[in-house]
Amino acid sequence: MALQPGDRFGRYELMSWLGRGGMAETWRARWMGDAGVTKSVLIKKVLPEFVADDAFVSMFVNEARISATLSHGNIAQVFDFGRVDEQYYLAMELVDGAPLHRIMKRAAQTGLPRLPVPIATYIALEMCRGLHYAHTRTDDKGVPLGIVHRDISPDNVLVSYEGQVKIVDFGIAKARMARNFQTEPGVVKGKYLFFSPEQARGREVDARTDVWATGLVLYEMLCGQTPVSGSQAAVMMKMANGEFPSPREVYPGLPEELDDIVMKALSVDLSARYESANAFADALAGFLYSYSPRFSTMNLAYLARVLFRGDMAQEGRELSVPPSFIDDLTLWREQAERPTQVPPARGLALAAIEVSPPVVDKQPVAPTGHRASSTSRGMLVGAAVVVGAILGGIYWSSGEPLSQSSEAQVNSSYPIPGQMGDTLPGAEEALRTAQRALDSGDFRSAVDFAEQCLGIVPDHSQCLLISGASLARDGRFTEAVHQYQRFVHRHPRHGFVPTVRTLIEEYTRRGAEEQSVQPAGGDAATPPGSAPSPSEAPPGFKVIYDKETPALVKSAESPVVRDVIREARGLMGARKYRDAIGVAEWCAKLEPSNAECRLVLGDIYVQLKLSExxxxxxxxxxxxxPNNEARRPRVTKWLKRYDSNRKP
Structure with missing residues (x-):
C-alpha cells in the first residue's frame, strides 16, 4: 500500500510528498523524539520496485556511508540511515529553498535569462568550499578517503531562502571507503552534459573532475545555457576536445577576468586546470570581492525569495524582501531584455574596483591576474556598469546609445541607435556615472548625474529608474515616488510598470511616515561642501563635522573611529567578512592615517585569502x-612569509 501524508515511517511521521527520481522518492517528514521533541527532515527512500536491484542498493548504501561522514555548511547533512519494511532510507537535512536548476528556470521565466554575475560567482564559490571539504576528508587515522562527487550539476545544488548553498546526492561518489562500489573500466556515471573529459572517456577521476563540473554549472548560470547541446555522443565528444565557446563569446557583457577563471576550470588539459576546488574558490573570491565589494549572502536570499514568493504564499508564509532589492532587480531585468552590443574592455574588473576599492592611498591595486587599463578608459568604455548600492551586487552592461532623435525623446525605453553623430557621449557618460555613484552609495551624486542624463534625453527609462532608486535610498521617498510616477506615465507599456507601481505604493507609505515624524523646525541642513555624506557611513554610525571646517573630524581619539574599528573587529570575529570590509574601508576613508584601520583591513583580507x-x-x-611593538612582529612575520612565497 502506497504511503500517505500522516503515515508513520519508522521513527518519522511523513508530512508531504516532495518528488520522485529514477529510483527513489523524497518526503518532508518529522522526527518524533521523546518529550514531544521534533525535528523536520527530508526522507529519501528507495522505491519498492528497486529494492531487489543490488547495484542501486549498493549505490544508495554508498551514499549513506560517504554522506554520514560529512559535516560542512555547504553540504546537506545526513542524520540517519536504515531500513523500514525492507526499504532503505536516508534522513537528511531539510533545506528550505529550491534546487539551482529551478532557480535558473524560474529566473528565466521572470525576465532573467542569466543569473547576475556576483550571485552566480558566489554560488560557484560556495560549491567549491563544500567540495574541497569532501575532497580532503580523511579517516580516523588520517588516511585520505578520496571522495569525488562525480555528479555535480544544478540538480544537486540547493539554494535556501536564507542564501545558503548546499551540495546534495553523493550517490555515485567515488571514495576509497566504498569498497564494493568501484567503477568498472570504461563505465561512466553521472549526467553526460557535465562530464569532464577524463570522465567521458571512462578514465580514473580525481577532485579536478568536480572542478570541471562546477565550472560548467557556473558557465550555465552566467550564460543561461550550457556550452554545447545535442546528442550524448556529440556533447561528450565536443566537450572532451574543448570544442565549445567561452562564456564571453556567448555573453559578451561578461568581465574578461571571470571568463578566464571559468575557462581555466574547463581546461581539457588536467595539468592546466585548477589543481583543487579550493584553488578555484580562491580565484572566484578574488574576483567577487573586487568586482562587488559589498556583496552579501542576502543578495542570493532575496533573489530566491522573489522567484518563489508565489510558492511560499501557497504555504501561508512570506519572507521579507526590501524594496531596494526590487529596485535592483527591475533595473537588471530591463537591461536583460536587450542583447549586449559590445564586449566590455579588458580592465573591467579594475573599473569596478574604482567604484569602491579596497582603500589605498593613490591608486587601487588590482588582484593578481587582473589586467588594468587607464582610469579614463575604464570610466568611459567599461561596458559593465554597476547598479545595486547597499544591497545590490547586481551588475549589468550598458551598451545602450542615447539618441538625440525626437522619437527617442518621446519613448526612450529602447532608444533607437541614431545615424553617425546622433549618439550623445555626454548623456551616456552621465548615465554610467550615475550607475557607478548608485553602487558606491553616493546617492546624491547618482541623482545629480541621472538628472543630467534626463536633461539631454527627457524621460529616458533607465535614467528615471536610477533616479528613483537613488532618491529612495537617500531617504527622499516623496521625490522617488515622483520619478517612478513619471516613469509609469511616460512608459505605460513597459514590462516593469507593475513592479514600479508596487515601489510607488511602498515609498508613498514611507514618505507619509517621514512627514508624520518630521520635527517642527524641519531637517537640519547639512554643512555646505561637507563630505562624505551621512549616507556613506555604515548603519549605526554618524558623520561628525568639525565646527571650524566642513570636514570629518580626524582626531586619533575620535569616538566615531573607535566605534568603527570595534564594529569591524566584531564583524570579523563573527566571520561576517563582507560586512567587515565595508566598515573597515569606511574607517580608512574616515581617517586615512589611522594605522588601526589598515591593520583591520589587512586582517580581514588575510581571512579571505586575498593576500595582495x-x-x-x-x-x-x-x-x-613604526613604534607599535605589540603588533608589528605579527605583521612583519606574515609579510616575510608572503614575500618568500612570491619568490620564483
Missing part, C-alpha cells in the same frame, strides 16, 4: 605605526 590586498594594508600599517 592584505600585504598592501599591512605595509601601510607598518608605515603609520
Amino acid at each position: 590586498f592584505a600585504a598592501h594594508n599591512y605595509r601601510r600599517f607598518l608605515e603609520l605605526a
